Amino acid sequence: MTRRGATRNGLTRRGVPAVLLDVLLVLVALADTWANVDLGQQPAVSCALLGSFALLLRRRLPLTTFLLTVPTAMVSDAVFATLAALYTLASLSRHRVLLACCALTYAIIDFLPWPWSTLRANELSGTHNVVHLIYAVATAAAPVFLGQLVQARRELSLRLTEITEAREHERLLTAQGVLARERAQLAREMHDVVSHQVSLIAVQAGALQVSSQDPEAKRGAAAIRRLSVQTLDELRHMVSVLRASGSRPTELTPQPSLADLQRLVDGSGMEAELKTDLPEGLSPPVQRAVYRTVQEALTNVRKHAPGATATVRLHHVNGRVEVTVTNTAPTRPPLPLPGAHHGLLGLRQRAELLGGTVTAGPTPDGGYELHLDLPREGAG
Template sequence: MLNTADDIEVVAAVDGGRADATTDFLPWPWSSLKAAELTRTGSLFHLSYTLATAAAPVFLGQLVQARRDLSLRLAEISEARAYERLLTAQSVLAKERAQLAREMHDVVSHQVSLIAVQAGALQVAGPDTGTRKAAATIRRLSVETLDELRHMVSVLRASGSRPTELTPQPSLADLRRLVDGSGIEAELKTDLPEDLPPPVQRAVYRTVQEALTNIRKHAPGARATVRVQHGGGTLRATVANTAPTRPALPLPSARHGLAGLRQRAELLGGTVTSGPTADGGYELLLELPTGDPS
């Protein structure tokens, strides 16, 4: 079956070459065969020329077919190399995830477990009510962190196999529990519809969570106010704190929290801005478009 114009042209050229060679070698009309008197040298030269004329289209067709086969072979080789590079990259990523899972399980989880144990002991034997309450908060947060770490380890170890079901993601309904359990004197004010997209709700939750964590680390004794409002097609989440009342402890920080919040907001078409306030405090503002002008 002829599938391409090149195939049709090659076959036509071959058939045409054979026909030309036949008619060129055999004189016409056939009745003149007996009358033709050619010398032996002339006949051999004429025969060689005729055979070459007939063979040229055949060689041309073979050349075109070889070129087509070579192109297909090169395309197959390119696809095979691309697939091999993909498999190699996936293998490297799988090894890195497995190593990360081991580090999280053996180091991070172990240390958080120790924090939870020590906080539990302090909760029982604390010298006063404030200390025991703080120890209870530390223990609760440590246990929640351990649960999240265990899930992250299971997800990393399952990379390359069938997807695992993720844990329920936080929403705006969890803001109250987040603020109340932050260990900070904080006030929550919200005025939001109930049908906001889940990615927007998660972005608000993670922004408030990161802001409260930073206040707890860098502004001890400060009071916080969390406002989440919606209007004019834009959602605004503001977390502001007063000036700290005591020096902050020198805790390690990778300084990736705000960068991650900005990246999350940019993916949703929004922005995150932050900076000090006039009273010595700090304010963080998240703005996200919701597409609803109400």
């Protein structure tokens, strides 16, 4: 786990690489050593070098780093490494007593001359020494207060992030509750209104099938009744799915495949022919796209070209699947049926998601043609 206060992915809050910042601190500490330590004094130089390079450990071992930099401040005037280590310890530690002891240790070292054996009692009195003591305490307290301030700011930022995430989660739960209520209301509407009207259509079609003497009317009524019953079954399942919102997921109706195409064409309620040479093993999304395209095309023929015949051709050429649905010119004027004109738009969007295209337009003989072109496996 990442230590509290450690940078994430080796970056500081401002995006500066942590290693680069540590190296920069080491360089500044070395410059402080070069400026304030007599290079002829080997013990002082050794302590200063040890304290400078110890800053590389300040994030993982802040207390150890501070202790390694203390001799530098004790035997020389190079105090940058000690102050940097004290700041790091204050920004990562919650132990106030430990921080007070470390700050007091640095203040005493900064106030007393080295070596301590040369200290005389009369040297601790006087206004100058009082000012020096105040300065030493203030110098020790400054990095501690700054480190604690940075730690408080970091923790406040974390708390704000947690509050924001909690609010977002609450908003999501509220939206899901609203959606569940809307789904329940939609289920009631579908059950009470749409299902009732489709049931009436099925009943009326059944009555027409029994009472009519015209064979063509009987076939049309039988097709209407069969499609109405299928629609009722789908509506009931959709209602059960909508009512299952918030509970265990309900298994959806098995999606259609190429094996269902012949039944779709036979039950289209019109004269239609299916010609296919598609291989087996096409991906399910491609099979669904082919089925929905043929279904939409045959529906449009029934609505807009009464009396026309249709031909459905499915081919596999050069790794691509091509579907062409062509109908002849209508023999009767179309009935004014309601429609939102979203069918072709939905087919085009489905085809684009799979990396294909859908084109449609009239034919020279007064009919209409819809063409689907898809890659065999769909878009990756």
